[in-house]
Amino acid sequence: MNPELLEPTAPTRPVILDVNGLVAEHGTNRVVNGVSFQIEEGEFVTLLGPSGCGKTTTLRCVAGLHRAAGGSISIDNRLVADARTHVRPEHRALNMVFQSYALWPHMTVSQNIAYGLKAQKVVKTEIGPRVEEVLELVGLSGYGKRSASQLSGGQQQRVVLARGLATRPRLLLLDEPLSNLDSELRSRMRTEIHTLQRSLGLTTLYVTHDRAEALALSDRVIVLRDGVVQQVGPPGVLYDKPVNRFVAEALGPVNVLRGVVIEAGRSPAAQLTGVEGAPTIPIAAEVHAVTAGQEIEVLLRPEAMTLAPAGLLGADEFPATVKVVEFLGNRTEVTCTAGSSDFKIDLDGRPVGIERGDMVNVSLRKERAVSAPSWQPVG
DSSP states (O other): OOGGGGGGOOOOOEEEEEEEEEEEEEEEEEEEEEEEEETTHHHEEEEOOOOTSHHHHHHHHHHHSSOOOSEEEETTTEEEESSSSOOOOOGSSEEESSSSOOOOOTTTTHHHHHHHHTTTOOOOHHHHHHOOOHHTTTTTTTTTTTBBBGHHHHHHHHHHHHHHHHTOOOOEEEEEETTTOHHHHHHHHHHHHHHHHHTTTTOOOEEESOOHHHHHHHHHHEEEEEEEEEEEEEOOOOOOOOOSHHHHHHSSSSSSEEEEEEEEETOOOESSSSSSSEEEOOOOTTTTTTTTTTTEEEEEOGGEEEEEESSOOOOEEEEEEEEEEEOOOOSEEEEETTTEEEEEEEEEESSSSHHHHHHHEEEEEEHHHHHEEEEEOOO
């Protein structure tokens, strides 16, 4: 495996957060196992993975809410955690936005935001202006005297963000902050977080299981599985060149087909098995080394394939049968079967004349197939 796909390049800006070989446990269960990464100043980095992968525990270790059992955490070149050291959360120059809003219902919006400032013993004369400043930043000017309990979900989320920004942290931590919102509001808040983070240059560590959030918000994504880092890199790199099937599926829908390597070397290629007449498919040579005759899983994104009505087959086409047609608004998802393989194809809009049971010609979009397919050995 090419280590460049797992290891970050040398930092070009000051490193705000340095996590090195982090180990964390819940009782006798090790949930974070040797996690390492850095976040540069102004960078937005996302920990992505399913429930139980260790992403929230990693975040809580950074926040100081969970003790590290091994490894180390440094913020602004200051050691805050290792097996012997544990700096309290309030002394780590960070702030955290929780999945639950954690607002005081009996307090006003301004009082909720001012709470952290008072805890940090900020001068009284400075608290009011700071509260007004962050309320304006999150679009809630004039809401300061309202009760937090009278706000909508989206407004409450903005108050939580404002509270996180008021202390001017060197590092902002967000633990699935949009998971309690409906899909439309979640999309709007995602855009607002993105705009706010970019405009303020906030150094941010974000936790989510939602790949849309990871793709849309992140400068880099860290994919975790069972407490172990699978791959680190920009969202587009992980989407187009995943190191394994787990990463591919974490970043988006993918067709998993069986194949056999027919060409190794500098330009490796595979032939799909169980798909009569399937074309030769380029595979990502930089991910793993391969040998001719090796059985592999070929991973193809739905948008890397297209279809046309059945007819004379071209050089890079193979026949298939339409199994399911699903209209999803701005796109249509077509499930096809060829030989022993089923696969999904994404088409723009609402194509006319494609029905269940139709025979079609399937082809690969070569400009996507060169980079998008990745693979892993079978077994």
